[in-house]
Amino acid sequence: MTSTTQSLSERITAPAEVRFPQPLAGVTWRPMTVEDVKPVFELRRLVGRVDHPSYSLSLEEIEHEITADELDRAHDTVIGIDADGRAVAYGIVVLQPSQATLVRSAFEGHVHPDHRGEGLDEVLLDWLEDRGLQQLASSDKTLPGWFVTAVPRQAEEMLELLRGRGFDFRRNWFELVRDVTEPIPDIPFPAGARVETYGPQWAEQTRIARNDAFRDHFASQPLTSEEWLSHDSLPIARADLSYVVLMPDETGEEQVVAFAMTDINEHDWDQLGFRFGYIPYVGVRRDWRGMKLAPAVLSHLLNAYRDAGLVKAVLDVDADSPTGAVELYERIGFEKTSRSVSVLKEY
Known part of the structure; x- marks a missing residue:
């Protein structure tokens, strides 16, 4: 990462004004x-069938994204409308609020599959990059600045465009899938540990545990209480299929030391043809690593999925995880199915 005593506002020359793209191809x-939530949702699903068929966002997630407090819709979003009034492209760029070791301007841009090759993706990326530079240049911090996105490896046209613009393909990620109808290993918890179903009473402790567990992970920044609770409020968040592991600290008081969380987007079931749960987080606090808590809580979670009538468990993992997570998941029966890549420019 960039190391400097200069602030991002000193290092980056950003355009004084970012104009929306000129009309192109109608x-x-x-x-x-906020009225664009539904058309953006529909467009995102069409794009997803081509670029990332194993994953989609729910309507509530799109609404959450477009109405987020940190998003200035007038300046951080753009939507392309064709002559028939249909949304055929959109882009969002957000200056991420968590900035412990890194300032990130995270972007996404999507073009309807039937409108690719018309130059829309190029002008959309121009706009996104100009706005991202403005966001990074607004920071007085001396931290590295990233203009960053994640792209499925299937999205070859987008990857080629980004490569031609000088983006760094910094980190690979695997999507892993586990059939929970197959035998699940029985992995006991260590003495003194007990597992509880996640609920509001564990929210703050679990957030703290997540931030500690992911401190040494690629580009991870601590989540605020607001960010954590905001996700908990989404319909896809399934507390009933999420678990925390409690163990006593040196004072004898129990605390959350490990966790496995679940999201379920039933729209994906029809698209993929099977019922599954997505695991956004599995983690163990650093001081409690080496006790097999991660495989134990995963085994517990997989059994819960099977009992709930799900067929598969899905998660994404850093291909170069410092904790050896890929090997851990594969030992429990997960298999690689697809890849994505973190693509960025660093300042």
């Missing part, structure tokens, strides 16, 4: 409004 551009 498409005009404007900022998003």
Whole structure:
């Protein structure tokens, strides 16, 4: 990462004004409004069938994304509308609020599959990059600045465009899948540990545990209480299929030392043809590593999935995880199915 005593505002020359793209191929551009949630959701699903068929966002997630407090819709969003009034492209770029070791301007841009090759992706990326530079240049911090996105390896046209623009393909990620109808290893918890179903009473401790567990993970930044609770409030968040592991500290008081969380987007079931749960987080606090807590809580979670009538468990993992997570998951029966890559420019 970049090491400097200069602030990002000193290091980056950003455009004073970012104008929306000029009309192109019958498409005009404007900022998003809350009324665009449904058309953006529909467009994202069409794009997903081509670029990432194993994953989609729910309507509530799109709404959450477009109405987030940290998003300035007038300046951080753009949507392309064709002559028939249909959304055919959109982009979002957000200056991430958590900035412990890194300042990130995270972006995404999508173009309807039927409108690719018309130059829309190029002008959309121009706009996103100009706005991202503005966001990074607004920071007085001396931390590294990233203009960053994640791209499925299937999205070959987007990857080629980003490569041609000088982006760094920094980190690979695997999607792993586990059939829970197959035998699940019985992995006991260590003495003194007990597992509880996740609930509001464990939210703050679990957030703290997550931040500690992911401190040494690629580009991970601590989540605020607001960010954690905001996700908990989404319909996809399934507390009933999420678990925390409690162990006593030196004072004898129990605390959350490990966790495995679940999201379920039933829209994906029809698209993929099977019922599954997605695991956004599995983690163990650093002082409690080496006690086989991660495989134990995963085994507990997989059995819960089977009992709930799910067929598979899905998660994403850093291909170069410092904790050896890929090997851990594969020992429990997960298999690699697809890849994505973190793509960025660093300042």
